[in-house]
Amino acid sequence: MKILLELAYCGSAYHGWQVQGDALTVQKILQDACEQLFGYRPPVTGCSRTDSGVHAKQFFCTAEGVFSVPVDRIPAALNTLLPEDVSVLDAREVSLDFHARYSCTGKEYFYDICISRYRDPLTVGRAWQYCRPLDVKRMNQAAQYLCGKHDFASFCAAGSSVIDTVRTVSALTAEQAGDHILVRISADGFLYNMVRIIVGTLVEVGRGAMPPEQAERILYAADRSKAGPTAPACGLYLNRVFYS
Amino acid sequence: MKILLELAYCGSAYHGWQVQGDALTVQKILQDACEQLFGYRPPVTGCSRTDSGVHAKQFFCTAEGVFSVPVDRIPAALNTLLPEDVSVLDAREVSLDFHARYSCTGKEYFYDICISRYRDPLTVGRAWQYCRPLDVKRMNQAAQYLCGKHDFASFCAAGSSVIDTVRTVSALTAEQAGDHILVRISADGFLYNMVRIIVGTLVEVGRGAMPPEQAERILYAADRSKAGPTAPACGLYLNRVFYS
Numbered sequence: 001m002k003i004l005l006e007l008a009y010c011g012s013a014y015h016g017w018q019v020q021g022d023a024l025t026v027q028k029i030l031q032d033a034c035e036q037l038f039g040y041r042p043p044v045t046g047c048s049r050t051d052s053g054v055h056a057k058q059f060f061c062t063a064e065g066v067f068s069v070p071v072d073r074i075p076a077a078l079n080t081l082l083p084e085d086v087s088v089l090d091a092r093e094v095s096l097d098f099h100a101r102y103s104c105t106g107k108e109y110f111y112d113i114c115i116s117r118y119r120d121p122l123t124v125g126r127a128w129q130y131c132r133p134l135d136v137k138r139m140n141q142a143a144q145y146l147c148g149k150h151d152f153a154s155f156c157a158a159g160s161s162v163i164d165t166v167r168t169v170s171a172l173t174a175e176q177a178g179d180h181i182l183v184r185i186s187a188d189g190f191l192y193n194m195v196r197i198i199v200g201t202l203v204e205v206g207r208g209a210m211p212p213e214q215a216e217r218i219l220y221a222a223d224r225s226k227a228g229p230t231a232p233a234c235g236l237y238l239n240r241v242f243y244s
Numbered sequence: 245m246k247i248l249l250e251l252a253y254c255g256s257a258y259h260g261w262q263v264q265g266d267a268l269t270v271q272k273i274l275q276d277a278c279e280q281l282f283g284y285r286p287p288v289t290g291c292s293r294t295d296s297g298v299h300a301k302q303f304f305c306t307a308e309g310v311f312s313v314p315v316d317r318i319p320a321a322l323n324t325l326l327p328e329d330v331s332v333l334d335a336r337e338v339s340l341d342f343h344a345r346y347s348c349t350g351k352e353y354f355y356d357i358c359i360s361r362y363r364d365p366l367t368v369g370r371a372w373q374y375c376r377p378l379d380v381k382r383m384n385q386a387a388q389y390l391c392g393k394h395d396f397a398s399f400c401a402a403g404s405s406v407i408d409t410v411r412t413v414s415a416l417t418a419e420q421a422g423d424h425i426l427v428r429i430s431a432d433g434f435l436y437n438m439v440r441i442i443v444g445t446l447v448e449v450g451r452g453a454m455p456p457e458q459a460e461r462i463l464y465a466a467d468r469s470k471a472g473p474t475a476p477a478c479g480l481y482l483n484r485v486f487y488s
Contacts (some may be wrong), residue, residue, distance in 0.1 A: 025357060054328045055366060075362060082469070084368040089361070117333070121254045122299060124328040 002098060003071055004028075006079075006090035007059045008072075012125045012234070013085060015052045016060070026050075026086055030061070033081035038068055047100045047241050048107065051193070053233035055126070058089075060113045062100045085139050103232040105169070108240040111231065116179035127180065128199075128235035134206030139174040142205040142214035146198060147172050154223040155198050156191035156232070165191055165222075174202060181206075184239075188244065193230050201228030217230060245330070246342060247315055249274075250334035251303045256369045256478070257329060259296045261303070274305070277325040282312055291344040291485050292351065296298070297477035299370070300366075302333075304485050306344045328333035328379075350414070351431040352484040355443045355475065360423035371424065372443075374480035380425055383418040385456035386449040387427075389415050389463065390442060395457055395468035399442050400435035409435055409466075410440030418446060425450075428483075437474050 007030070015023035019031075022064070027044055028238045035041045036225050042065035050056060064237065074091040085237050112127035114120045119129040146155075146169055155164040171186045201218065204210045251274070259267035263275075271288055279285045294300060313321050318335040326332065356371035358364045361409035363373040390399075390413055397409040415430045427443050445462065448454040454472070462470045 010368070057366065079362055084363065085365045087362045087365045118323055118331045119328065121252050121329045121331045122301065122370070124254070183288050 001074050002062050002064045002094050002096050003067065003074065003091050004094045004098065004100070005057065005063060005074070005088055006020060006135075007061065008087050009056050009059065009088055010085040010126075011050060011053050011055045012084075015056065017048065017050045027061070029082060029086055030078075033078050034051045034063060034203040036081050038065065040065065044145075045100045045211075047104050048190075048231055048238060050238060051196075051233050051236075054236045054238070056238040057242050059238055060100050060104075060243075062094065062098065064096075071191070077085065084113060102244055104189075104241055105188065105244050106182065106186060106188050106242040107238065108171075108242075109195045110185075110192070110237050110239050111195060112235045113180055113181040113183070113199070113203070113231075113235070115181060120179065123180075125234050128232050130203065132207060136174050136176045136206065138208075138212050139183075139202045139206040142202055142210075142215040143172040145175060145213070145215040149202060150219050151222055152191055152194055152219070154218045154224055154227045155194045155201070156224060157179065157193035157197070158224045160192040162191055167191065167194070172198070174206075196231045196233065197224070197227050197229075199231040199235070201232065204228040245311065246306050246308050246338050246340050247318065247335050247336045248313065249305050249318070249332055249343065251300065251305065251308060252328040252331050252333055253300050253303065254370075255294060255297050255299045257327075260291045260298065260454070261292065261294045267361070270303075271305070272329055273326065274322075280325050281321055282309065282317075284309065288309075289344045291348050292434075292482060294482055295440075295477050298480045298482070300482040303482055303485050304344050304348075304487075306338065306342065308340075317432070318437070326432060330444075347487055348485055349488050350430060350432045350486040351434065351473050351482065352415075352428065352486075353434070353439045354429075354481050354483050355427040355439060355478075356479045356481070357425040357427070357475075360424055361427060364423065367424075367438050369478050374447065376451060378425060378447060379419045379452065380418050380450065382452075382456050383425070383427075383446045383450040386446055386454075386459040387416040387418060388459070389459040394463050395466055396435055396438055396463070398462045398468055399438045399445070400468065400470045401437035401441070402468045404433055404436040411435065411438070415443070418450075439480060440475045440477065441468075441471050441473075445477040447475065448472040 019027045042063040046061040075088040098106045114127040149168040169187045263271045286307040290305040319332040322332045358371040395414040413431045
């Protein structure tokens with residue numbers, strides 16, 4: 001049978017989701033816990049490859065095999081075996097043709113920027129400690145150019161092997177709450193480092209180094225070097241994953 | 245001269261504020277940074293002795309001595325020498341008779357309880373992972389009995405040497421936001437473990453193990469054993485410190 005696990009994790013200690021050699025990854029930690037619980041290592045497929053240091057409020061993966069524990073008790077059983085920075089929130093059976101990644105119809109990320117004058121020790125590793133004021137209105141003006149169906153090649157890390165760089169961004173907003181600016185973005189799919197490059201670009205606009213309209217010119221250039229820097233991983237959260 | 249430093253810190257790695265032998269404390273870390281910056285170890289007095297694992301969004305301490313750096317540049321200078329989980333937010337000169345602890349007229353704490361079914365990996369160490377529902381209305385009913393000027397002997401850790409256990413609680417509320425319940429409490433002063441015992445008691449009421457009116461009976465008993473358990477340190481934040 002195939003089960004769909006809903007996870008949440010703090011990514012600070014992990015080299016992202018995907019198993020890569022001996023590096024500590026969330027996939028490895030989960031497979032270790034599965035091996036302890038079920039006596040073997042089921043194949044596990046994630047909905048996304050989050051980067052090193054990126055967090056997830058919601059992340060889905062499937063596991064395939066024969067499970068000796070009733071599905072509704074799997075979360076509690078795995079949680080006793082997982083470290084405190086990874087949790088299983090839900091488990092349910094899915095059909096064998098369900099694919100954690102390819103069945104996904106969209107995702108929502110948010111990015112947390114802390115703009116207090118000095119770093120906030122309670123959000124270090126959880127937010128970009130930017131420590132300078134940003135103009136949220138300008139950031140939202142720039143964001144409007146990026147909403148809709150566009151070629152996001154300028155917002156894709158150099159070296160990515162993806163050929164089709166067209167994606168549809170259904171929402172992109174920046175909102176200030178106290179000393180934090182939260183950037184929210186939803187799309188049908190994301191290119192490698194796309195959210196972090198978009199945030200890095202919006203921050204360039206917010207600090208006055210770029211006019212908001214430049215976001216449109218960057219899009220049309222289809223050239224990574226025209227966009228802003230890649231924002232640090234620690235502020236990025238995969239927030240929701242959509243399946244039809 | 246005497247300077248007043250405003251700090252914030254994540255208490256997870258520290259045995260509280262106060263220097264105790266070789267234990268890692270926030271006071272020790274701050275004095276280490278001062279020694280590096282000024283070439284000697286100025287005496288430092290805090291506004292409160294926070295417990296091991298307790299956090300501070302705002303904490304004040306004074307330092308006395310001759311400072312070779314202009315006061316307005318001290319925060320940035322100390323922050324480069326402090327670990328990421330401690331920040332200096334402000335520095336200003338105060339009169340020599342100002343006392344970080346005795347000049348304080350009141351404090352506000354908040355306590356964060358996470359009630360999601362499974363632990364939230366993003367707030368582990370930052371909130372009490374209670375993982376069961378709580379009735380916030382009942383918690384607020386109980387809280388009303390504790391507001392005002394009362395003898396809080398029942399809400400003081402056994403073994404405390406304080407003689408006068410009368411304090412005035414000016415506000416005590418519980419509020420739910422998503423999967424979190426935030427308990428806020430302001431008072432002119434706090435007994436040892438007072439907030440954590442009050443929260444532990446409100447949780448007993450919230451889960452249905454005590455009627456709200458019992459809070460009043462606990463107050464009158466002036467007996468620690470009548471109150472609820474001491475809530476874990478990790479959910480507690482010193483939020484604001486008041487000086488006249």
